[in-house]
Structure formats: C-alpha cells, structure tokens
Amino acid sequence: MGRLDKLPPYLFSAIDQAKAAALAKGVDVVDLGIGDPDRPTPASLVEVMAAAVADPAFHRYPAQRGTPRLRQAIAAWLKRRHHTVVDPNTQVLVLIGSKEGLGHLPTTCVEEGDNVLVPDLGYPVYGQATLLAGGEPRVFSLAAERGFLPDFAELEKLADEKTRMIFLNYPNNPTGAVADEEFWKRMIAFTTKHNIRLVNDAAYLEVVPGGEAALSLLQVASPSKDRVIELHSLSKMFNMTGWRIAFAVGHPELVGDLGRVKESMDSGVFNAVQETATYALGEAFEGLLAEVMDVYPKRRQVINAALAKMGVEVFPSPATFYVWAKVPTEESSIEFCGRALEEIGTVITPGLGFGTGGDGWFRISLTASDESIAEGARRLEGWK
Numbered sequence: 001m002g003r004l005d006k007l008p009p010y011l012f013s014a015i016d017q018a019k020a021a022a023l024a025k026g027v028d029v030v031d032l033g034i035g036d037p038d039r040p041t042p043a044s045l046v047e048v049m050a051a052a053v054a055d056p057a058f059h060r061y062p063a064q065r066g067t068p069r070l071r072q073a074i075a076a077w078l079k080r081r082h083h084t085v086v087d088p089n090t091q092v093l094v095l096i097g098s099k100e101g102l103g104h105l106p107t108t109c110v111e112e113g114d115n116v117l118v119p120d121l122g123y124p125v126y127g128q129a130t131l132l133a134g135g136e137p138r139v140f141s142l143a144a145e146r147g148f149l150p151d152f153a154e155l156e157k158l159a160d161e162k163t164r165m166i167f168l169n170y171p172n173n174p175t176g177a178v179a180d181e182e183f184w185k186r187m188i189a190f191t192t193k194h195n196i197r198l199v200n201d202a203a204y205l206e207v208v209p210g211g212e213a214a215l216s217l218l219q220v221a222s223p224s225k226d227r228v229i230e231l232h233s234l235s236k237m238f239n240m241t242g243w244r245i246a247f248a249v250g251h252p253e254l255v256g257d258l259g260r261v262k263e264s265m266d267s268g269v270f271n272a273v274q275e276t277a278t279y280a281l282g283e284a285f286e287g288l289l290a291e292v293m294d295v296y297p298k299r300r301q302v303i304n305a306a307l308a309k310m311g312v313e314v315f316p317s318p319a320t321f322y323v324w325a326k327v328p329t330e331e332s333s334i335e336f337c338g339r340a341l342e343e344i345g346t347v348i349t350p351g352l353g354f355g356t357g358g359d360g361w362f363r364i365s366l367t368a369s370d371e372s373i374a375e376g377a378r379r380l381e382g383w384k
C-alpha cells in the first residue's frame with residue numbers, strides 16, 4: 001500500500017458537505033464548527049503590513065529561517081512572556097503556520113519502520129505526517145478521567161527502540177486540557193529515558209482569555225539540553241489564520257533539522273508578514289492579545305449556560321476558544337451532531353473527528369460572531 005493510500009478519510013469534509021446540502025435546501029445554518037476566528041486581524045497589524053507591502057525591501061525572497069529581526073523578537077518575547085532564554089540563531093525557526101512545521105517534523109528523524117507516538121484524540125496532522133514520512137503512528141489515549149492527559153503506563157508499553165518522536169498539544173484542541181509543571185517534568189523524564197524527541201504543539205498557548213500566560217513546555221524543559229521543540233502560532237493569537245506565520249523554538253538539533261528539511265521544501269514566509277510579526281511580538285503584544293481574547297469569556301458563558309439548561313456536561317477549561325462537551329444521549333457523536341444540523345440547523349463538531357477517543361463528545365467553537373453564538377445557544381437550549 002502506498003503512503004497516500006494509508007491516509008485516513010478526512011471526517012470534516014463530510015461535515016462540510018452536510019452543511020452545504022442544508023444551505024442548498026435553504027436552511028438558516030448557524031455554524032459553531034469552525035475553529036477560525038470570526039474577527040479581523042487587529043487594525044494596527046494590518047497597518048504595519050500595508051506599509052511593509054509597499055516597501056520594495058520586502059519584495060525579494062524571504063529570509064528562509066526567519067529574518068534576524070523576527071528571530072530576535074521571538075527570543076525577547078519568550079524571555080518576557082515565558083521566562084525562557086534561547087539563542088535566536090540556533091533555537092528559533094520561523095514557519096509558514098504551525099501546520100507546516102508539524103507536517104515536516106517526522107521527516108527530520110523517521111525512517112521506514114520507525115514509529116511516532118500520537119494522541120487519540122488529536123489534530124490529524126500528527127499521524128498523517130508520520131505516515132507520509134514512512135513511519136508508523138502509535139496511538140495513545142487521552143481519557144477524560146485523566147483530564148485528557150496521557151497515561152504514562154500506556155506510553156511505556158508503546159515506546160520501543162524504534163520510537164523517534166511524541167506529539168503533544170497543550171493547551172489542547174479540542175478539549176481545552178492544560179498541562180502543568182509536574183506533568184511536563186514526568187514527560188521530559190520519559191522522553192529522555194527513551195531518547196524520543198518531544199514535540200509540543202502550542203498553537204493555543206496564548207488563547208487564554210484573561211491575559212494570564214499559560215505554561216509553555218519550554219519553561220519546564222532546558223531547551224539547550226532536552227530534546228524538545230515547541231511550535232507557536234500567530235494564527236489564533238492575533239486572528240491571523242490566513243497570514244501563515246508561526247515559529248518553532250527548542251533544542252538546536254531539532255530546530256536545525258527542521259530548518260534543513262524546510263530548506264529543501266520552501267523559501268520561507270513573505271518578509272512583510274515577518275515584519276508584522278516582529279511588531280506584534282514586541283511592546284504592542286499585551287494590548288493586542290487582550291483586544292483579541294476579550295470576546296471569548298462572554299461567548300463561553302452564553303454557550304455554557306445553554307448547555308447547562310440542556311443538562312450537558314462540559315469539560316471545565318478556561319483555555320482555547322472551544323467548549324468541549326459530552327453527548328447527552330446514547331447516540332454516537334456523529335449521530336448527535338448530524339441531528340443538530342438536521343433538526344436545529346446548527347453545525348457542531350463530532351468528537352470522533354479528532355479520533356476514536358473523542359467519540360461521546362462534541363466541540364462548539366467560540367469563533368463565530370456574537371449573534372451566531374447567541375442564536376446557536378437559543379437553538380440548543382430549546383432542542384429536545
């Protein structure tokens with residue numbers, strides 16, 4: 001079987017098709033499925049970008065690993081925000097979105113016959129990128145009883161001398177679970193013992209309404225010594241999903257290897273976008289972040305209140321912009337979410353889309369407009 005043939009079907013395309021069919025029938029659909037901020041990028045960032053676009057100095061091939069200015073801004077930001085000191089020359093790499101970095105990471109170290117530990121439930125790219133690199137994704141569970149954190153006994157059983165990497169994602173999409181210092185210490189001890197590269201997908205690290213920074217893996221690890229790499233993204237942080245800008249920070253070997261793979265694949269991020277990111281991570285950071293995140297707590301309250309009226313159990317989390325909730329019936333998550341579209345014209349995401357471990361749960365995204373959130377909540381609470 002070829003590598004492409006091993007890729008699993010993408011469940012979210014089935015949801016898109018069902019939504020399109022409902023729209024074609026004239027249903028007034030409320031979409032609480034998409035994890036893509038409804039609001040625009042902050043105006044000050046658009047202004048910086050507009051000026052940069054007009055400047056011919058930015059029109060040539062980009063700085064492949066990131067402009068020195070941006071890599072320095074990232075290192076300074078990490079120090080201020082997450083109390084971590086890294087060398088901007090060897091430990092920071094600019095990415096075309098964190099999906100790009102995640103997609104290329106297995107290629108840095110996976111040979112035919114090797115395996116990679118991937119969470120079930122999780123962002124599908126971890127397993128798919130492993131398959132495309134010729135490796136075997138070995139799935140570990142994230143159970144609700146453990147706060148959607150892995151079971152170390154299970155990891156010990158799965159890991160062997162062919163295990164090259166483990167993918168984690170905290171704060172977690174879709175559950176909103178967060179990892180604390182004690183967890184990261186145990187995880188670093190586990191990966192060090194087995195000589196496994198530890199990847200944390202931190203795309204949601206700054207999506208913590210209220211402004212308090214969540215814990216970065218880099219704060220617990222020693223990124224010059226431990227074989228860790230963490231991927232950060234401006235996508236959700238600053239409503240910049242369409243701009244494609246993110247960065248990896250970690251051990252020089254892991255960052256360097258990813259840079260080498262990328263050198264053969266792409267030519268970096270448009271320098272005008274890098275210039276905008278340099279500004280965003282500087283002094284303006286806190287104000288911009290508050291501007292972006294301040295809408296979510298109110299929306300969460302509205303949705304949580306509707307779910308409470310339905311008697312639905314919600315996984316408590318202040319992190320991310322999702323609400324992760326338990327299917328209140330005997331149905332599978334696909335059946336339940338299918339019925340929500342059919343009966344109340346509301347798109348919600350079945351947990352199964354993130355892996356078998358997600359079945360029995362569904363996700364509501366808070367990235368729809370306030371009006372859509374209010375209308376979705378109204379429909380849900382009146383739904384029998």
Ligand SMILES: Cc1ncc(COP(=O)(O)O)c(C=O)c1O
Binds near residue numbers: 096201232235246
């Ligand atoms: C868990 C997770 N990681 C990474 C990404 C990719 O983000 P980006 O490529 O926009 O940085 C997403 C996007 O939805 C995500 O949900």
